[in-house]
Amino acid sequence: MADKRQKRLAEGIEPFLVKAGSEVTLSKDFDPRFKAGVKKKKDGVRLLAEGKERLAEYQARLAAQDTWGVLIVLQALDAAGKDGTIRHVMSGVNPQGVKVNGFKVPSAEELGHDFLWRYAQRLPARGEIGIFNRSHYEEVLVVRVHPENLDRQQLPEAAKQGDVWKRRYREINDWERYLSGNGLRIVKLFLNLSKEEQRTRFLRRLDLPDHNWKFSAGDVKERAHWDEYQKVFSEMLTHTSTEWAPWYVIPADRKWFGRIASLAVIGHALMEIDPQFPTVSRARRQELLEIKESLEEQAPKGAAADPFEAEEERKRKARKAGPNHGDQAVAAGPGD
Ligand code: ATP
Ligand code: MG
Numbered sequence: 001m002a003d004k005r006q007k008r009l010a011e012g013i014e015p016f017l018v019k020a021g022s023e024v025t026l027s028k029d030f031d032p033r034f035k036a037g038v039k040k041k042k043d044g045v046r047l048l049a050e051g052k053e054r055l056a057e058y059q060a061r062l063a064a065q066d067t068w069g070v071l072i073v074l075q076a077l078d079a080a081g082k083d084g085t086i087r088h089v090m091s092g093v094n095p096q097g098v099k100v101n102g103f104k105v106p107s108a109e110e111l112g113h114d115f116l117w118r119y120a121q122r123l124p125a126r127g128e129i130g131i132f133n134r135s136h137y138e139e140v141l142v143v144r145v146h147p148e149n150l151d152r153q154q155l156p157e158a159a160k161q162g163d164v165w166k167r168r169y170r171e172i173n174d175w176e177r178y179l180s181g182n183g184l185r186i187v188k189l190f191l192n193l194s195k196e197e198q199r200t201r202f203l204r205r206l207d208l209p210d211h212n213w214k215f216s217a218g219d220v221k222e223r224a225h226w227d228e229y230q231k232v233f234s235e236m237l238t239h240t241s242t243e244w245a246p247w248y249v250i251p252a253d254r255k256w257f258g259r260i261a262s263l264a265v266i267g268h269a270l271m272e273i274d275p276q277f278p279t280v281s282r283a284r285r286q287e288l289l290e291i292k293e294s295l296e297e298q299a300p301k302g303a304a305a306d307p308f309e310a311e312e313e314r315k316r317k318a319r320k321a322g323p324n325h326g327d328q329a330v331a332a333g334p335g336d
Contacts (some may be wrong), residue, residue, distance in 0.1 A: 009268045015246040018241035026234045032194040034251040044256045051263040052092035057095045058270040065275040066127040073135045076191035078219040079201040088259045102133040152283040169239035176245040186245040
């Protein structure tokens, strides 16, 4: 069953995958309006709810196993829905196991270090899911479109010679390879928005007073660099989609579809990790049974030796007696 589901999921996300070594031209190769086989938003909502539930289960196991960490890298143009994706995708999971980090213009302290330093500081630990809302990829995106950012990085002359971007792609790939070899699964999502849909979303933010705060004049300025961004996104996808950390291009013009697609890619990664709750050794199990006995002996007069076990037994009987009896019995039970 799980294998079947994994296969179905793998097939479902295949159209979003950037195969390692392939050359990408964003506008030609990926359609922001693509919605696969999902016909209606209503079907999408159901899929999203199911997927969220499963993600919560996986996250509990990931945390308990404490071996692998997961890093979700989110890149996109403004208004593509990064925040909404994070909100929806993560709304079902235990907040203790998830860390979200946003990256803005680097501080003076951050500029005083190598370009990957600030991202390395905020990687998730084993057992955690970390989300980068913008990421180390800004170093080959906004820094490339606005080269004054590179000037501010205080690099030695030698680091500015030759093809800076090709070198950065290589350095990023090497870093990600090192991390994935050490137990960090990296899931990279690029939310692909069309120019017209971005215009509509900006206008919505202007038209709705409650959304005015989300609008920034800077976003419209960046929009003026649309073609340059399309080019640097395409090159980033071409050079940094690797076997160990592939990119997925998520169609983002329909918010609901973007969310399901993102969830599917994340779910698939977790399925591949397949984290398991740790089991205890025989000897430890024996020890636990002895402790159980001693606790049972401490039961006050009239109380069940093991109230938990008694309650489970009562529920089991109620279920056996049929749905009507069962409902009443369960509803009346203590601790429910
Ligand atoms: P929001 O949805 O709230 O607008 P945001 O991620 O767009 O979220 P902003 O504060 O609007 O947050 O923008 C952060 C800005 O920081 C972006 O314009 C981004 O390009 C810029 N930025 C991020 N990393 C770097 C970097 N390494 N060098 C220069 N600029 C960067
Ligand atoms: Mg912004």
